[in-house]
Amino acid sequence: LATLKDIADALGLSPATVSRALNGFPEVNARTRARVEALARQMNYRPNQIAQKLVSGRSGMIGMILRSAQDAAADPSFFEVMTGLSQRLAEHEMDLVFHATPSSDLLAPYRRMVAKNILDGFILNAPTFDDPRIGWLTERGLPFVVHGRAGDGPLPYPYYDIDNAGAVTEATNLLMDLGHRRIALVNGPAEYAYARTRLSAFLKAMAARGLAVPSRFLTHDRLAEETGYRAALAALADPLPPSAFLCASTLIADGVMRALTDRGLQAPRDASVIAHDDAVPQMRSVSHAPALTVTRSPLRDACAPLADMMHAVLNGADPARLQTVVTADLILRASTGPTLEQTPWPLT
Amino acid sequence: LATLKDIADALGLSPATVSRALNGFPEVNARTRARVEALARQMNYRPNQIAQKLVSGRSGMIGMILRSAQDAAADPSFFEVMTGLSQRLAEHEMDLVFHATPSSDLLAPYRRMVAKNILDGFILNAPTFDDPRIGWLTERGLPFVVHGRAGDGPLPYPYYDIDNAGAVTEATNLLMDLGHRRIALVNGPAEYAYARTRLSAFLKAMAARGLAVPSRFLTHDRLAEETGYRAALAALADPLPPSAFLCASTLIADGVMRALTDRGLQAPRDASVIAHDDAVPQMRSVSHAPALTVTRSPLRDACAPLADMMHAVLNGADPARLQTVVTADLILRASTGPTLEQTPWPLT
DNA sequence: TTGTAAGCGTTATCAT
DNA sequence: ATGATAACGCTTACAA
Numbered sequence: 001l002a003t004l005k006d007i008a009d010a011l012g013l014s015p016a017t018v019s020r021a022l023n024g025f026p027e028v029n030a031r032t033r034a035r036v037e038a039l040a041r042q043m044n045y046r047p048n049q050i051a052q053k054l055v056s057g058r059s060g061m062i063g064m065i066l067r068s069a070q071d072a073a074a075d076p077s078f079f080e081v082m083t084g085l086s087q088r089l090a091e092h093e094m095d096l097v098f099h100a101t102p103s104s105d106l107l108a109p110y111r112r113m114v115a116k117n118i119l120d121g122f123i124l125n126a127p128t129f130d131d132p133r134i135g136w137l138t139e140r141g142l143p144f145v146v147h148g149r150a151g152d153g154p155l156p157y158p159y160y161d162i163d164n165a166g167a168v169t170e171a172t173n174l175l176m177d178l179g180h181r182r183i184a185l186v187n188g189p190a191e192y193a194y195a196r197t198r199l200s201a202f203l204k205a206m207a208a209r210g211l212a213v214p215s216r217f218l219t220h221d222r223l224a225e226e227t228g229y230r231a232a233l234a235a236l237a238d239p240l241p242p243s244a245f246l247c248a249s250t251l252i253a254d255g256v257m258r259a260l261t262d263r264g265l266q267a268p269r270d271a272s273v274i275a276h277d278d279a280v281p282q283m284r285s286v287s288h289a290p291a292l293t294v295t296r297s298p299l300r301d302a303c304a305p306l307a308d309m310m311h312a313v314l315n316g317a318d319p320a321r322l323q324t325v326v327t328a329d330l331i332l333r334a335s336t337g338p339t340l341e342q343t344p345w346p347l348t
Numbered sequence: 349l350a351t352l353k354d355i356a357d358a359l360g361l362s363p364a365t366v367s368r369a370l371n372g373f374p375e376v377n378a379r380t381r382a383r384v385e386a387l388a389r390q391m392n393y394r395p396n397q398i399a400q401k402l403v404s405g406r407s408g409m410i411g412m413i414l415r416s417a418q419d420a421a422a423d424p425s426f427f428e429v430m431t432g433l434s435q436r437l438a439e440h441e442m443d444l445v446f447h448a449t450p451s452s453d454l455l456a457p458y459r460r461m462v463a464k465n466i467l468d469g470f471i472l473n474a475p476t477f478d479d480p481r482i483g484w485l486t487e488r489g490l491p492f493v494v495h496g497r498a499g500d501g502p503l504p505y506p507y508y509d510i511d512n513a514g515a516v517t518e519a520t521n522l523l524m525d526l527g528h529r530r531i532a533l534v535n536g537p538a539e540y541a542y543a544r545t546r547l548s549a550f551l552k553a554m555a556a557r558g559l560a561v562p563s564r565f566l567t568h569d570r571l572a573e574e575t576g577y578r579a580a581l582a583a584l585a586d587p588l589p590p591s592a593f594l595c596a597s598t599l600i601a602d603g604v605m606r607a608l609t610d611r612g613l614q615a616p617r618d619a620s621v622i623a624h625d626d627a628v629p630q631m632r633s634v635s636h637a638p639a640l641t642v643t644r645s646p647l648r649d650a651c652a653p654l655a656d657m658m659h660a661v662l663n664g665a666d667p668a669r670l671q672t673v674v675t676a677d678l679i680l681r682a683s684t685g686p687t688l689e690q691t692p693w694p695l696t
Numbered sequence: 697t698t699g700t701a702a703g704c705g706t707t708a709t710c711a712t
Numbered sequence: 713a714t715g716a717t718a719a720c721g722c723t724t725a726c727a728a
Contacts (some may be wrong), residue, residue, distance in 0.1 A: 004721065005722095014698070016700080017698055019724090020723090027698085046465060048722070050398055052723080054703095054704045056722085057704085082448065086446055087449070090447065095447065097409070100431035116443075118397050353705075361715085362716075363706075364715065364716080364717090365714055375713060380713080397706095402706070403705085403719075
């Protein structure tokens with residue numbers, strides 16, 4: 001492969017001039033630049049990123065590290081995000097370095113990768129409420145952006161997140177407007193920040209109308225069909241079962257629907273079902289009947305902003321300014337309806 | 349972060365000696381080596397891989413490029429492979445660079461990545477029968493290993509594959525031994541090499557007992573539940589429907605089972621179902637009732653060998669010697685049984 | 697406007 | 713057994 005020096009030699013120039021010409025420095029002669037660019041193209045010259053990194057401290061490599069078991073379970077649609085990210089990063093001449101760890105010590109792979117000194121920054125996913133990675137990276141001044149938010153209030157790092165609280169509040173209000181007084185929450189794993197946010201928003205919305213939710217109707221587990229199935233079966237066996245289910249994912253809603261069917265029940269007649277929909281194309285495995293009412297916010301929408309934020313951070317943008325929260329759309333379909341079951345659960 | 353020179357200065361040695369000490373060169377004085385190693389540890393020294401790459405021509409980065417839409421659809425369990433690969437690669441001090449492309453020109457991202465000149469090699473997945481990537485990489489002398497095989501017979505590159513032909517033959521023979529004469533094949537997308545191999549092995553096994561299969565019972569589509577559902581519904585509507593289904597994945601088998609249920613049928617009484625099982629943990633979404641008879645070969649088993657092969661290739665091993673084919677286990681469970689429906693399809 | 701030279705952190709080839 | 717020196721390909725003061 002051709003090097004800077006090859007071009008310089010061929011043109012009787014110095015490598016420095018060629019470098020300047022190719023990097024758009026203003027002082028180079030227009031004719032010289034043209035000659036250089038022409039030859040570079042002709043020789044199919046590509047700058048050696050390794051050499052560039054050695055001198056510039058940049059590699060164009062962005063790391064993404066996952067907990068192998070948990071994340072795959074927590075987020076079956078993870079592939080979607082990686083795909084979108086790698087595409088947008090490529091537009092900024094960056095690449096995604098992927099690593100999964102079975103280790104319980106989530107920081108270990110970060111230490112390893114940072115030690116190798118070849119990454120420009122990290123993209124964090126699925127933060128827990130008090131995520132150790134954030135403090136660790138911040139202490140060291142390592143650039144990162146977060147898909148999600150670890151906590152409430154003003155945060156000092158860049159993130160892209162959906163308005164989970166808003167979505168849950170809207171969904172809960174919808175159900176209550178339909179007359180529901182007993183709503184079960186089938187949430188994601190408790191350690192994730194989004195699950196906490198959703199839980200407290202739910203309880204707050206209920207409390208705002210004087211309604212309480214016994215803890216046995218507040219379940220936390222992975223975003224899987226099975227989770228919804230089990231939670232709903234248990235809830236329906238209660239002497240005073242919920243008349244509505246608020247699910248953290250459409251997969252969970254699938255499970256809830258299956259439980260209803262198993263018990264000879266039907267949505268929305270016997271119970272309403274509403275879910276959050278990440279809109280992952282290949283996840284329409286089970287066609288919902290009836291069509292599912294959802295709060296919808298395509299996961300894919302997060303990719304470009306996250307990649308752009310990474311790029312901005314690396315170019316010195318103020319991290320605290322790179323924060324995006326998007327609203328989920330409430331899409332009314334057939335799985336929600338009015339109820340006559342208006343006895344609230346007792347306030348304990 | 350500490351550099352070689354820092355250590356050298358602190359010890360009054362030259363960087364060269366420190367480098368030799370750390371890299372286990374035999375000529376260094378044992379005492380010197382001990383001092384160097386001690387200080388290196390103490391200063392938390394890590395070699396700068398960028399600098400190493402610049403001089404050695406190696407980056408430790410291995411590329412993996414996917415067709416975003418197709419692969420995700422074709423192989424919902426892809427995440428499993430990436431996870432395992434990144435873990436084993438890490439043991440060889442290598443990292444996985446991931447890229448997904450929406451482009452129809454699959455070679456484009458390879459060109460881009462090769463041009464950047466930071467990858468040591470590639471891991472290819474899901475080869476098509478006459479995969480253009482293989483020729484392209486071979487021409488350029490770029491190291492790669494393949495998960496799967498593009499074609500039959502002796503191949504000149506390293507690969508890890510399961511014995512698809514053997515698995516299909518065994519499954520088909522099992523069904524025929526149980527009396528089945530009309531077997532439908534619900535295969536993966538026709539362009540993939542494995543699908544071709546499975547198809548021809550199936551037809552050959554059937555033909556060996558004088559049986560033919562009308563093409564309407566040989567379907568090709570993505571490895572999804574929906575695929576099995578639709579294929580089975582169509583097949584069951586036939587005047588002379590199959591008495592058994594040979595499925596390319598358990599997801600497809602799920603769909604076949606659902607179709608049977610919808611039609612008021614039951615396996616194995618009304619039709620036998622057998623599938624190939626990649627044994628991806630998080631894919632046990634639908635619990636199979638009855639338990640599914642499968643040919644089983646955990647996808648995860650491919651990861652370590654592929655990473656090891658990559659390592660070997662980069663260290664000059666003969667590519668043609670790095671070829672592994674593993675046999676799938678036939679696991680007899682409850683979804684297969686004898687049939688009385690022994691009228692074969694007519695030989696056309 | 698262009699060239700010279702130093703340097704990024706490491707390894708490899710000579711010497712010593 | 714160790715050191716000096718060059719080299720990997722590029723960028724960037726500083727000189728010219």
